[in-house]
Amino acid sequence: MSMWMPKPNSLASLLESSVSTRSSLLGRATHAKIIRTIQPPILSFLSDHLINMYSKLDLLHSAQLVLQLSHTPYRSVVTWTSLISGSVQNGHFSSALLHFSTMHRDCVLPNDFTFPCVFKASASLRWPSMGMQVHALAVKIGQIWDVFVGSSCFHMYGKMGLKDEACKLFDEMPHRNIVTWNAYISNAVLDGWPRKAIDGFIEFRRVGGEPDSITFCAFFNACADALWLQLGRQLHGLVVRIGFEADVSVSNGLIYFYGKCREIGLAKMVFEEIGKKNAVSWCSLVAVYVQNYEEEKACVAFLQGREEGVEPTDFMVSSLVSACAGLAGLELGRSVHGLAVKACVDENIFVGSALVDMYGKCGSIEDAEQAFCEMPERNLVTWNAMIGGYAHQGHAGMAVALFKEMNYGSCGVVPNYVTLVCVLSACGRAGEVKLGMEIFESMRGRYGIEPGEEHYACIVDLLGRAGMVECAYEFIKNIPIRPTVAIWGALLNACRVYGKPELGKIAADYLFELDRKDSGNHVLLSNIFAAAGRWEESNIVRMEMRDVGIKKNAGCSWISAKNKLHVFQAKDTSHEMNSEIQATLAKLRREMKAAGYTPDTNFALFDLEEEEKITEVGYHSEKIALAFGLITIPPGLPIRITKNLRICVDCHSAFKFISGIVGREIFVRDNSRFHRFRDGQCSCRDYW
Numbered sequence: 001m002s003m004w005m006p007k008p009n010s011l012a013s014l015l016e017s018s019v020s021t022r023s024s025l026l027g028r029a030t031h032a033k034i035i036r037t038i039q040p041p042i043l044s045f046l047s048d049h050l051i052n053m054y055s056k057l058d059l060l061h062s063a064q065l066v067l068q069l070s071h072t073p074y075r076s077v078v079t080w081t082s083l084i085s086g087s088v089q090n091g092h093f094s095s096a097l098l099h100f101s102t103m104h105r106d107c108v109l110p111n112d113f114t115f116p117c118v119f120k121a122s123a124s125l126r127w128p129s130m131g132m133q134v135h136a137l138a139v140k141i142g143q144i145w146d147v148f149v150g151s152s153c154f155h156m157y158g159k160m161g162l163k164d165e166a167c168k169l170f171d172e173m174p175h176r177n178i179v180t181w182n183a184y185i186s187n188a189v190l191d192g193w194p195r196k197a198i199d200g201f202i203e204f205r206r207v208g209g210e211p212d213s214i215t216f217c218a219f220f221n222a223c224a225d226a227l228w229l230q231l232g233r234q235l236h237g238l239v240v241r242i243g244f245e246a247d248v249s250v251s252n253g254l255i256y257f258y259g260k261c262r263e264i265g266l267a268k269m270v271f272e273e274i275g276k277k278n279a280v281s282w283c284s285l286v287a288v289y290v291q292n293y294e295e296e297k298a299c300v301a302f303l304q305g306r307e308e309g310v311e312p313t314d315f316m317v318s319s320l321v322s323a324c325a326g327l328a329g330l331e332l333g334r335s336v337h338g339l340a341v342k343a344c345v346d347e348n349i350f351v352g353s354a355l356v357d358m359y360g361k362c363g364s365i366e367d368a369e370q371a372f373c374e375m376p377e378r379n380l381v382t383w384n385a386m387i388g389g390y391a392h393q394g395h396a397g398m399a400v401a402l403f404k405e406m407n408y409g410s411c412g413v414v415p416n417y418v419t420l421v422c423v424l425s426a427c428g429r430a431g432e433v434k435l436g437m438e439i440f441e442s443m444r445g446r447y448g449i450e451p452g453e454e455h456y457a458c459i460v461d462l463l464g465r466a467g468m469v470e471c472a473y474e475f476i477k478n479i480p481i482r483p484t485v486a487i488w489g490a491l492l493n494a495c496r497v498y499g500k501p502e503l504g505k506i507a508a509d510y511l512f513e514l515d516r517k518d519s520g521n522h523v524l525l526s527n528i529f530a531a532a533g534r535w536e537e538s539n540i541v542r543m544e545m546r547d548v549g550i551k552k553n554a555g556c557s558w559i560s561a562k563n564k565l566h567v568f569q570a571k572d573t574s575h576e577m578n579s580e581i582q583a584t585l586a587k588l589r590r591e592m593k594a595a596g597y598t599p600d601t602n603f604a605l606f607d608l609e610e611e612e613k614i615t616e617v618g619y620h621s622e623k624i625a626l627a628f629g630l631i632t633i634p635p636g637l638p639i640r641i642t643k644n645l646r647i648c649v650d651c652h653s654a655f656k657f658i659s660g661i662v663g664r665e666i667f668v669r670d671n672s673r674f675h676r677f678r679d680g681q682c683s684c685r686d687y688w
Contacts, residue, residue: 016049022057024057027057048082050066051079051082051083052085054066055082055089056086060086060095075103077108077109080099080108081113084096088121093121093122093125100114115134115143115146115149119135122134123156128160131153134153145173145174150169151179151180151183154166154173163191178209181209184200185197185201185215188200194222194228195226198222201215201218213244217250217252220232220254221257223235224259224261225260227260232257232258245273248274248275248281251281252281252284255267255270255271259291264289271284282301282308286316287319293326295327296323299320312343314345314350314351319354321336321340321355322354322357325354325357326361328361328642329560330359330363333359333362337371347375347376349378349379349382350381352371352374352378353381355371360385360389360390362640363674365389368386369386378413380413380416384419387403388418388422392673396431399426399430400427400430400432403415414447420440420443424439424455424459424462427462429465433462433466436458452481453486456487457487458490460490461494463475465497465687473503473506476491485518488510489511492511492521493688501532501534520645522541525541526542554569556569557621557624558641559628559629559640561632562632568621570621572621575624585624585627588630591661595660599654600650622651622668626639626658626666638666641666642669645671646671646672646688647668647675647688652675652682656682657680659679660679665678673688
């Protein structure tokens with residue numbers, strides 16, 4: 001009985017099948033069949049198929065053995081390209097370049113399949129000199145003008161950040177395919193040149209190019225970065241006209257674009273029109289809400305996505321954590337942290353950084369420290385979040401110490417613009433005038449960072465907190481930029497603390513010029529005059545507010561208890577537990593009076609009697625929220641209150657007394673900063 005003799009073509013097909021199915025078992029069985037049935041020398045094309053199969057299946061040692069044991073006298077470009085492409089496909093970039101070098105020594109010229117693989121290996125290894133040498137060889141043998149070779153070379157230069165070389169090659173290319181144009185437009189966006197990206201798209205269309213989903217997404221990213229709403233809407237029209245509105249990736253790009261341009265309604269409309277939403281669609285919608293300070297809607301969208309079966313990704317979780325930070329929702333943030341652990345994304349550097357930031361902004365610096373220490377790796381955002389968390393909660397010494405560790409330690413992280421804002425703010429709150437000024441003066445020389453308005457505002461705040469109010473004013477007069485609201489606001493606040501009505505009037509006048517409608521600055525100036533006993537001038541400021549139609553924003557405070565958010569306004573009696581709240585407030589007033597507390601009525605309206613003034617400050621929204629918290633939150637747990645305005649002087653003083661009386665920590669996040677009341681003291685050191 002004769003043995004069945006398979007044809008070489010059939011064996012080659014089996015080897016190709018083993019590659020497509022990723023079956024090394026089938027490949028080795030076919031190789032065994034070749035050895036048994038095909039007499040040496042093995043046909044060269046079967047050797048090539050074997051080498052290709054072993055290379056693609058990441059069995060490079062076997063591929064090299066076939067190459068060495070093959071009796072084929074001539075190793076063709078197909079043989080070498082199979083080895084090189086298989087090495088690149090499996091991430092063995094150094095091996096790919098070594099094979100390419102050996103191929104070159106064997107005087108085998110690479111072809112249009114070889115060069116793209118070698119360019120990819122050079123780019124992946126970040127080896128520009130090798131890439132340039134391969135480029136030169138491609139020019140020498142005339143392969144660079146092949147559209148695929150040229151495109152891969154262009155992509156290599158772009159990936160390695162060699163912009164000039166990439167642009168020169170792009171200009172010299174006689175033919176460009178859609179991949180090249182997409183890379184050109186995308187690179188322009190990544191390099192921060194949205195105008196160049198748009199011009200590239202226009203030129204692409206002028207030469208008859210038909211955009212695909214990648215082209216559209218790159219264009220929308222350019223419009224989003226530059227906030228070119230009308231231009232993006234024009235492209236949206238083109239998308240609809242040529243039938244790409246059904247492409248989910250294009251729709252996701254549109255959601256991102258409209259979100260960056262603060263068109264939340266249009267972003268939601270695009271989202272709702274997507275037939276089959278994917279995880280990116282839900283992530284994009286959550287990010288849009290977070291970017292536009294609609295944190296509650298972000299949380300609702302996340303929950304809806306979960307109901308639709310969307311698995312949380314690192315991007316979605318980090319966005320949701322940012323939403324919790326904006327809401328100061330500590331318990332919700334902890335729940336999301338648990339979800340991140342369950343989804344195994346808690347060690348992702350972006351999720352970890354968001355957690356550090358969230359815990360810092362929610363007033364739990366201990367949790368922020370733990371999240372920071374548990375991160376397997378940290379980037380600049382992580383360090384900034386931790387330094388900022390310390391600074392905002394009054395742990396200025398810790399913030400400065402962490403900055404020194406980051407700056408002078410072995411972590412190798414270089415501070416940026418935001419880092420220096422955080423550390424200068426911390427220096428101000430720690431009273432470190434000398435250190436703060438040294439850091440500020442070294443910004444250009446040591447860090448190569450040009451001071452911006454935030455840094456100047458920090459220095460004004462630094463000097464103002466130290467009582468050097470006149471020096472702060474002189475500093476403002478000498479800065480090289482036009483002073484902003486933040487800069488004059490820092491001076492006005494220093495005037496409030498240290499009783500400088502004349503200088504406060506100067507600062508306020510500039511603030512009124514910059515933002516006439518801001519009620520907070522008018523109220524602050526009025527209070528400065530009232531504290532100095534200059535009631536007539538205080539009344540004039542209030543009358544000016546009425547004349548130009550400025551109304552003081554209604555103060556409200558909210559607190560979370562029993563999985564529900566409770567909101568209170570001043571003199572609020574509408575809550576279902578009002579009788580218990582009023583009884584608690586009366587009890588606290590008696591205990592505070594016994595402890596030496598006297599209501600601070602300096603800032604109450606001057607035309608009220610003293611008894612009315614005491615009543616006025618005694619029922620502020622934050623006091624009502626605190627009384628409710630003492631009733632509903634179990635003993636020993638901290639009470640966390642958020643207020644939409646700056647906490648008043650009397651409430652601040654009262655909370656210090658109450659923290660000592662009830663023996664509990666009280667956190668208040670107002671529109672200026674965090675206050676952590678404990679044992680009769682506040683973390684802000686009475687300056688906010």
